Amino acid sequence: MSAGAQAQTFGPVITVNGTAITGFELDQREKFIRALRLPGDAATLAREALIEDRLKNQAAAAAGLVAGPDEIEQGLAEFASRANLTTEEFIRALADEGVAPETFRDFVRSGLLWRTLVQQRFGPRARVSPAEVERALALAGSQSGARVRLAEIIIPAPPEQRIEAEGFIEDLRERLRSEAxxxxxVERFSAAPSRNNNGLRDWISLSDLPGPLAQTILTLAPGEVSPVVPLGGGALALFQVRGFQETVLQAQPTIAADIATLPLSADPETAAALRGQIAREIDVCDDLYGLARTLPEGALQREVYAVEDIPRNIAVAISDLDNQESTEILGATGPIHVMLCARTTALTEDVEGTIEQQLVNRRLASYAENFLEELRAAATIQ
Known part of the structure; x- marks a missing residue:
């Protein structure tokens, strides 16, 4: 490499409050973004991300914060685990894309410092009052019961594409500012049957949602979008709250469910034929046994699950179903017909501590976003 080209690569191309971002860093962050398969223009995303990292690091340094080696190693391992890889395996995968280990390490270090700074700066202000927790508990159905209207985006995430799907849906979530x-x-990306209804689900009793998802939904206001929800079975989801509705009867959450599943073919024509046969012949779960006689042995599965053992993708799918109603989910080898045969219900357990923590986390995220905007507005970026 000539002296001129080397200077251009390692020389400053952007300065943030006098701190340089080099051409090498930009090139590395672009490659990192491409390795994560994030949608959008990699050059633009790399520039914005590095500027934000400089602002975060400067604010952390001003507060006297330092990320220790053990903390960084743990952060690397946590990030790699999202792709079901060890740190070493993830670094090797990045190397195949031309990404240096230092690029990954710098990315994780910035995130750790920012998380610590936000907690230190805003932790006391993010506390929630007992009254706020009580309101959330009331919506949870401890006294009055509640239903929620959700819109959903379901993204396929088979194991071989998990890291790309996670990066894509995380980036997509950041871009969702309104119902529109x-x-x-939904129209562009969702693979769920609900896409034909703009992603809208029927009104759902909060007590019929999987416990962790119900608690997350309780911390959201209408119009807000959930964190990414792994559904299992090779899918990821985002949910947007469209409204809450209280009822006068005490909500009684599901504690067990009798569920039947029947894989449809990956071949669209065969799957369509099976759907037609189901529509014509199946009224209750027991009817499925007759249909199953014409299918490979073991295709039909029927099981009574304790609520905590229901696979996440199935639990979400049946949340707005009545007994003997059915829907479809995405499976690893094609669509799967799911039928709710029966529910067993009981009263809600106390989830006060979990709801309080989620309310705090949501408030911290809001403070962090506003603080970063303030830092950027006050910065000199050239």
Whole structure:
């Protein structure tokens, strides 16, 4: 490499409050973004991300914060685990894309410092009052019961594409600012049957949602979008709250469910034929046994699950179903017909501590976003 080219690569191309971002860093962050398969223009995303990292690091340094080696190693391992890889395996995968280990390490270090700074700066202000927790508990159905209207985006995430799907849906979530944005994203990206209804689900009793998802939904206001929800079975989801509705009867959550599943073919024509046969012949779960006689042995599965053992993708799918109603989910080898045969219900357990923590986390995220905007507005970026 000539002296001129080397200077251009390692020389400053952007300065943030006098701190340089080099051409090498930009090139590395672009490659990192491409390795994660994030949507959008990699050059633009790399520039914005590095500017934000400089602002975060400067603010952390001003507060006297340092990320220790053990903390960084743990952060690397946590990030790699999202792709079901060890740190060493993830670094080797990045190397195949031309990404240096230092690029990954710098990315994780910035995230750790920012998380610590936000907690230190805003932790006391993010506390929630007992009254706020009580309101959330009331919506949870401890006294009055509640239903929620959700819109959903379901993204396929088979194991071999998991890291790309996670990067894509995380980036997509950041871009969803309104109901119109969410509806447009449903049309473009969602693979669920609900896409034919703009992603909208029927009103769902909060007590019928999987416990962790119900608690997450309780911390959201109408119009807000959930964190990414792994559904299992090779799918990821985003949910947008469209409204809450209280009822006068005490909600009684599901504690067990009798569920039947029947894989449809990956071949669209065969799957369509099976759907037609199901529509004509199946009224209750027991009817499925007759249909199953014409299918490979073991295709039909029927099981009574304790609520905590229901696979996440199935639990979400049946949340707005009545007994003997059915829907479809995405499976690893094609669509799967799911039928709710029966529910067993009981009263809600106390989830006060979990709801309080989620309310705090949501408030911290809001403070962090606003603080970063303030830092950027006050910065000199050239």
């Amino acid at each position: 944005d969410f509806t447009a994203a």
